[in-house]
Amino acid sequence: MTIEHGKPDVINATPTKGLFIKILSRDISVKACILDLIDNSVDAYIRNGITDRRKIRLNISKDKFEILDNCGGIEYNFLKDTVFRFGADIKRDKPTLGIYGIGMKRAILKMGKKIFMETDDGKSFSKIYLDVNEWCKSDNWEIPFEHFEHSRLSSEKKPYTKIVVTDLYDIIKDKFNLTSFINSIKDAIHITYTFFITDKIDFYLNNDVKIEPFIIEVRSDELYKPAKYQESFEDVDFEIICFIDPKEGRTKKELGKRGWNIFFNKRLILAEDTTGTTGWTGTPEDLPKYHSIYNEFRGIVFINSEDPSKLPLNTSKTGLDTETAIYDHIRNKMIKTSRPLINYLSRKYHEEKSSLDEIEEKVATEKINEIGEEEKAGKAKYVPLEKIEANSKFNAPPKPKPKEEMRTIKYKRPEKLVKKVKQNLKANNLKEVGEKTFDYYVELEEIEDE
Numbered sequence: 001m002t003i004e005h006g007k008p009d010v011i012n013a014t015p016t017k018g019l020f021i022k023i024l025s026r027d028i029s030v031k032a033c034i035l036d037l038i039d040n041s042v043d044a045y046i047r048n049g050i051t052d053r054r055k056i057r058l059n060i061s062k063d064k065f066e067i068l069d070n071c072g073g074i075e076y077n078f079l080k081d082t083v084f085r086f087g088a089d090i091k092r093d094k095p096t097l098g099i100y101g102i103g104m105k106r107a108i109l110k111m112g113k114k115i116f117m118e119t120d121d122g123k124s125f126s127k128i129y130l131d132v133n134e135w136c137k138s139d140n141w142e143i144p145f146e147h148f149e150h151s152r153l154s155s156e157k158k159p160y161t162k163i164v165v166t167d168l169y170d171i172i173k174d175k176f177n178l179t180s181f182i183n184s185i186k187d188a189i190h191i192t193y194t195f196f197i198t199d200k201i202d203f204y205l206n207n208d209v210k211i212e213p214f215i216i217e218v219r220s221d222e223l224y225k226p227a228k229y230q231e232s233f234e235d236v237d238f239e240i241i242c243f244i245d246p247k248e249g250r251t252k253k254e255l256g257k258r259g260w261n262i263f264f265n266k267r268l269i270l271a272e273d274t275t276g277t278t279g280w281t282g283t284p285e286d287l288p289k290y291h292s293i294y295n296e297f298r299g300i301v302f303i304n305s306e307d308p309s310k311l312p313l314n315t316s317k318t319g320l321d322t323e324t325a326i327y328d329h330i331r332n333k334m335i336k337t338s339r340p341l342i343n344y345l346s347r348k349y350h351e352e353k354s355s356l357d358e359i360e361e362k363v364a365t366e367k368i369n370e371i372g373e374e375e376k377a378g379k380a381k382y383v384p385l386e387k388i389e390a391n392s393k394f395n396a397p398p399k400p401k402p403k404e405e406m407r408t409i410k411y412k413r414p415e416k417l418v419k420k421v422k423q424n425l426k427a428n429n430l431k432e433v434g435e436k437t438f439d440y441y442v443e444l445e446e447i448e449d450e
Helices: 017-026 030-047 076-083 103-111 132-136 170-176 179-192 194-199 246-251 325-349 356-377 415-425 430-444
Strands: 054-060 065-069 112-120 125-131 146-148 160-168 201-205 217-219 227-233 236-244 259-264 267-273 297-304 382-384
Touching: 017 103, 017 132, 030 054, 030 065, 030 103, 030 160, 030 179, 030 201, 054 179, 103 112, 103 160, 112 132, 125 132, 160 170, 170 179, 179 194, 179 201, 179 267, 194 201, 217 236, 227 325, 236 325, 297 325, 415 430
Parallel strands: 054 201, 259 297
Antiparallel strands: 054 065, 065 160, 112 125, 112 160, 125 146, 217 382, 227 236, 236 297, 259 267
């Protein structure tokens, strides 16, 4: 039997650039894109081994997005072979933030259609102009750029990188034109990069508005002692700090003031998490379901590694990769470290068979008692993170005992009859009606308070 063979041929399976760009940038927010670009500047600072203070400036408007840093510039070979290559194999031997080599490309391609970039590392100067629409017409994935084998920096200037995105998409223009969005970027930088702002880099937003760091201090005084746990696991170092803050927890609504706050290589990834991701599942082996009675709890976790690929982080750096052995291990330690604090708060506010209203009423009562105790013990004291001793154990005052346990009584009666009783008792409100009728019954039946 003769087998007939046809003429050999090939099928073109090359992805179109347009589809690739849409898929790449579809599932990431604009805010996350901006933070990704900031990450690149911060990574440059770390990668270039800089020790003095540097600057990162952002200008955001409906006409353009611009980010400029003087954090060392980009070396020629790194620019040519790595920076614009999707999924490039980046050397990872410092505590940087970039992992997958897609952040910068995804960010700028999501914003607009015309991209300009220039960089000077002190040895050479390069500049790139990319018209995305024109680039997408060709199957060639190469990006042309100009390179000069000398630096253009004057003696007082520091190596830099500048990226400008124009011809913004309409949805991006609308977002960049909102004051609320600009403020949200400022707030995000304020807390996300607080450790870099404090120690290494000055951040500026539109009109050179300098962004201040988010001050992180831990309550540690005669009434409340924080808990701290440290460990290394599979080339990842982590530190867990938990503390109780009654005043902050219930009176001030500010990012980072409750739940779990998790930093990766000093960059905030997860803020105020009160979900099952950080243990709030309600199952016996985890923490209880989150409730307002736990607002006084604060947990801070620092996860660090010289190899960022080992960090349990998702591709957009907006959340955790929970399907990893390292995060399972850290999560278990978070639950173990925080459990004494959660148990304390549970006991503090729990009343058997109480309704939610009764719990909230008790919360308010206990709050008054706590303030009284603080006045006796002195003002609450807060200390920097580095002042907390390793492996310190949580300590708190015993639950205040009210002079007399009180219970709330609720019932309904016909409105006409209630009005007559209220008038007869000369009561000012329904609360007094209930109290006076109760007292009347106690007196009538000669019930003694023993």
